[in-house]
Amino acid sequence: MDGLSFRYGERVALDGVSFSAEPGEIFGLLGPNGSGKTTLFRILSTLIPPQQGTARIFGHDLRAELNEVRRAIGVVFQAPSLDKKLTAAENLRHQGHLYGLGGAELSKRIEEMLARVGLSDRAHDYTEKMSGGQRRRVELAKGLLHRPKLLLLDEPSTGLDPGARRDLMQYLKELSRKDGVTSLLTTHLMEEAEQCSRLGVMRAGKLVALDTPEALKARIGGHVVTIKTRENSAFAAKLKEKLGVEPAVVDDAIRVEQEDGHSFVARVVEAFPGEIESVAVSKPTLEDVFVHLTGHRFWEGAERGTEPPAKQGKH
């Protein structure tokens, strides 16, 4: 990707995004809704052509060599793409035909893929009769049937319970290790992002950071101290004045990044006795990284259709 931009009418969805993924890695794109990651996904999956900038997949240009690109990628959409009136095996057979596979070779692959996603016994069930997790696995089998070198997944954990989510990440890692398949996935779940080998953080159409999850967390260093008081903004001002730190008021708490969180807490408690309702010291999480990078709480970043934070609380 180099200088990729895209706009829907007036709204700029992607603003000069550049990056490259290494073969075999699991590359995550983290960002809230409206950050442009879905637009980026649509461009990569050849659903829409790039407007500005260049994009190549394994050296094939996304504008000029569409067929080569399409053959090299497997796509798992966020929205289901199975034909509910067909069985799992029929869905896969149809998919195989679209990619020019047929005959005994295709039958063998269908069997193989269904076994790999653990659905051999459900091969002849209509997909409308399957559970969300099972359907998701058929989708994955569908995306992998033609043995793509790059697997694109848009919010792959949508509708999956935590167990199925772990299985999925495990499977992607196995694919990378055994077959050298590169995975590129978009996500808004921190714990999923945590599992990626590298992570691009997106906000408002821009790629604001790109590194391994560990390196991203190391940028903050030390600890994150979260303090709750009755009057957060006033207290933050006092903190800044007295202790010379850079506090940020996020939602109903004050966040301070400190090399040594523990001694900082001691200083705060000493300086402001009785004013603190609660205080917590933690190692930085990816969410802290996000706040650090953008100055916003993760869920605030959404321009439209904000995901309720309740979704976060589920796990």
Next chain:
Amino acid sequence: MMLAVYSLTQRELVRFFRQRNRVIGAFAQPLIFWVLFGMGLRGSFDKASSGGASYMEYFVPGVLAMILLFTAIFSTISIIEDRREGFLQSVLVAPVPRAGLVLGKLLGGTVLAVLQGVLFMVLAFLTQRGLAFDPLRAAWLTGAMALIAFSLVGLGFLIAWKSESTQGFHAVMSVFLFPMWLLSGAFFPVTAETPAWLAWIVALNPMTYGVALLRHALYPAGERALPGIPELPVSLGVTAAFALLMFVCAQAVSVRRVQGDLQ
């Protein structure tokens, strides 16, 4: 690409037969029309305009045209469903040229429409004295039906590709397609008493030539005189040209992206 076309066609058929009420509905409606109108209008029909055929017999090509029109157009509703259910997106990113996608859809709808047309044709053979079974007649009719159905599925594709809901599609159906059928010589013949403006509309309606083609196909050996309808070469030529035009247009429109894909 042929494999993809075959697969898309086959999928249309499988989907159709797995929805039993669709199978019944598609066949029952024209049949009811045929029996009710055929019986009701029998007395007021002037046999001179049909070369001596009874109204029931005269109405056979009209009912065939209706079966083809309804089945063909409704088969393209699956495009809207495919888009809504997400199936279409995986076809759109597959290494298949859009012409393959269009051809698959069009052939699927065509086969469905012709299958039902053939069922009705057999019924007409069995019940109409003027229309006994004759291999030449059956072959002509089937070929004509295939050509007409193909053009109509193409027309349906054009309408369906940009429709975002099946309701909108139904609205187009009633204001546009039904009159198209009504004014094609399917329901009543154009005679000297037909007002000139109406005769013009009939002459400009591509469906008129399809119905005329069916009428000619019904009498391959010229068993009946067919006054007031286009000659066979004209009927065949216009219908074939219409079919080709619809395919080209459907292919052109399928390259365009639709808002529905970006949701």
